[in-house]
Amino acid sequence: MSLQSIQTDFAASVENPDAAGAILLVCEHASNAFPAPWGCLGLTDAQCRAHVAWDPGALDLSRALASRLDAALVHAPVSRLIYDLNRGPDRADAMAARSEVHDIPGNQSLTAQDRLHRAQALYLPFHTALHAEIVRRLALGRATVLVTIHSFTPVYHGQPRAVEFGVIHDADPRLAQEIVTTAQAMTGLSCALNEPYSAADGVTHTLRLQATPYGLANAMLEIRNDLIATPQQAEAMAAQLAPVLQRALIAMAEG
């Protein structure tokens, strides 16, 4: 495939690309848009508004963090149920037939060509745009730390989750460990490393694809979505977490 044929209808949204901060924020599950040609995949309106379709609050939190950290932000334009940008195209759950307790009608009988079309329309342009940002920063000699922003549901398969703020790492645990230690010291949040899931669950694809090859420090942040359900709550959470991230970066550099 030639570069000219990379589709750009649903390329990543890039905000503040020239921000001076070291952190590059990524929000792969920012959107619950279900545009043509895929449409709503047979889901109800309620499902399209719920966690299954996206990470509610994650984009509001990402934008509030970007403002406080003077950070660039790359975020997704389309629901993860059409393509989950935090999964490689070899993964069944990149286009999940079932998610938690929800069957996804429009993903039940995808052909190889359907999967290819979505990967080329959504996954490839998103990760190419993110890669382009990283390449630009590295070529200019700019310090770069990759932080992905997610939210999780308070109840999963009927079980309530006590953790409020999870920090997940892939091969390089440095930043994640510093963030947890710092958050426990600076906030009242119930904070845990590799909760509510971990790299073993296949959730660190973006870190592995974009940060690890360049040795960039990285972490995946998971905030329980009832804590960022409104823009005001997301802003308040950013006010708590921005100093945590700044302090953690300094601690990591000194460590």
Place this chain on the structure above:
Amino acid sequence: MSLQSIQTDFAASVENPDAAGAILLVCEHASNAFPAPWGCLGLTDAQCRAHVAWDPGALDLSRALASRLDAALVHAPVSRLIYDLNRGPDRADAMAARSEVHDIPGNQSLTAQDRLHRAQALYLPFHTALHAEIVRRLALGRATVLVTIHSFTPVYHGQPRAVEFGVIHDADPRLAQEIVTTAQAMTGLSCALNEPYSAADGVTHTLRLQATPYGLANAMLEIRNDLIATPQQAEAMAAQLAPVLQRALIAMAEG
């Protein structure tokens, strides 16, 4: 940066994209072309023909292997002295000011903007095109193994090199180990693992960027360039190495 602004004047050359074989061949140092706007960087004609500018014989060998293995091949359109596609844009030796015993006049005083321009004109389109091939194969459920093809100089810093065929691995040694074992059994070549250099020398960037994130088996092959100095020699080397690669893939799958 938007996808639309990815330059395509010097995108990767992709041959046999629909080949049925599992191996995807990559030749990052295939070319000694010095096109405008960079030109010959102040090098002599002899330097532009020598190993410092490219890997002589590597493209001939890659094409002969592609034919015998029914493999796709992605190769570079421009000399590695303008941009070494097997190095990230944060690395000084991506645009080396000195290589072995050669000063590179045109790389002596690059600005950040010079480095950015080359990374965006050469590195980003090449690796995006290679990534697009991998994404396409994974979405279609096609088995994919990444093998990069290089050649090395028989004399380096005045010292002759005895090894004829080196096989280098990054984090995943499976395929490289099988290739060495198989080559020692099936050929008369002096073959060694992680010679004439290794991942510790920073030479496995393409493997790390393109294969490791997807868990693809991978290896970097290094052939001493006096053994593939003519197209006939390259063809003969491919006749030796193609069965080695096929046997090694089977052994790895069985292991």
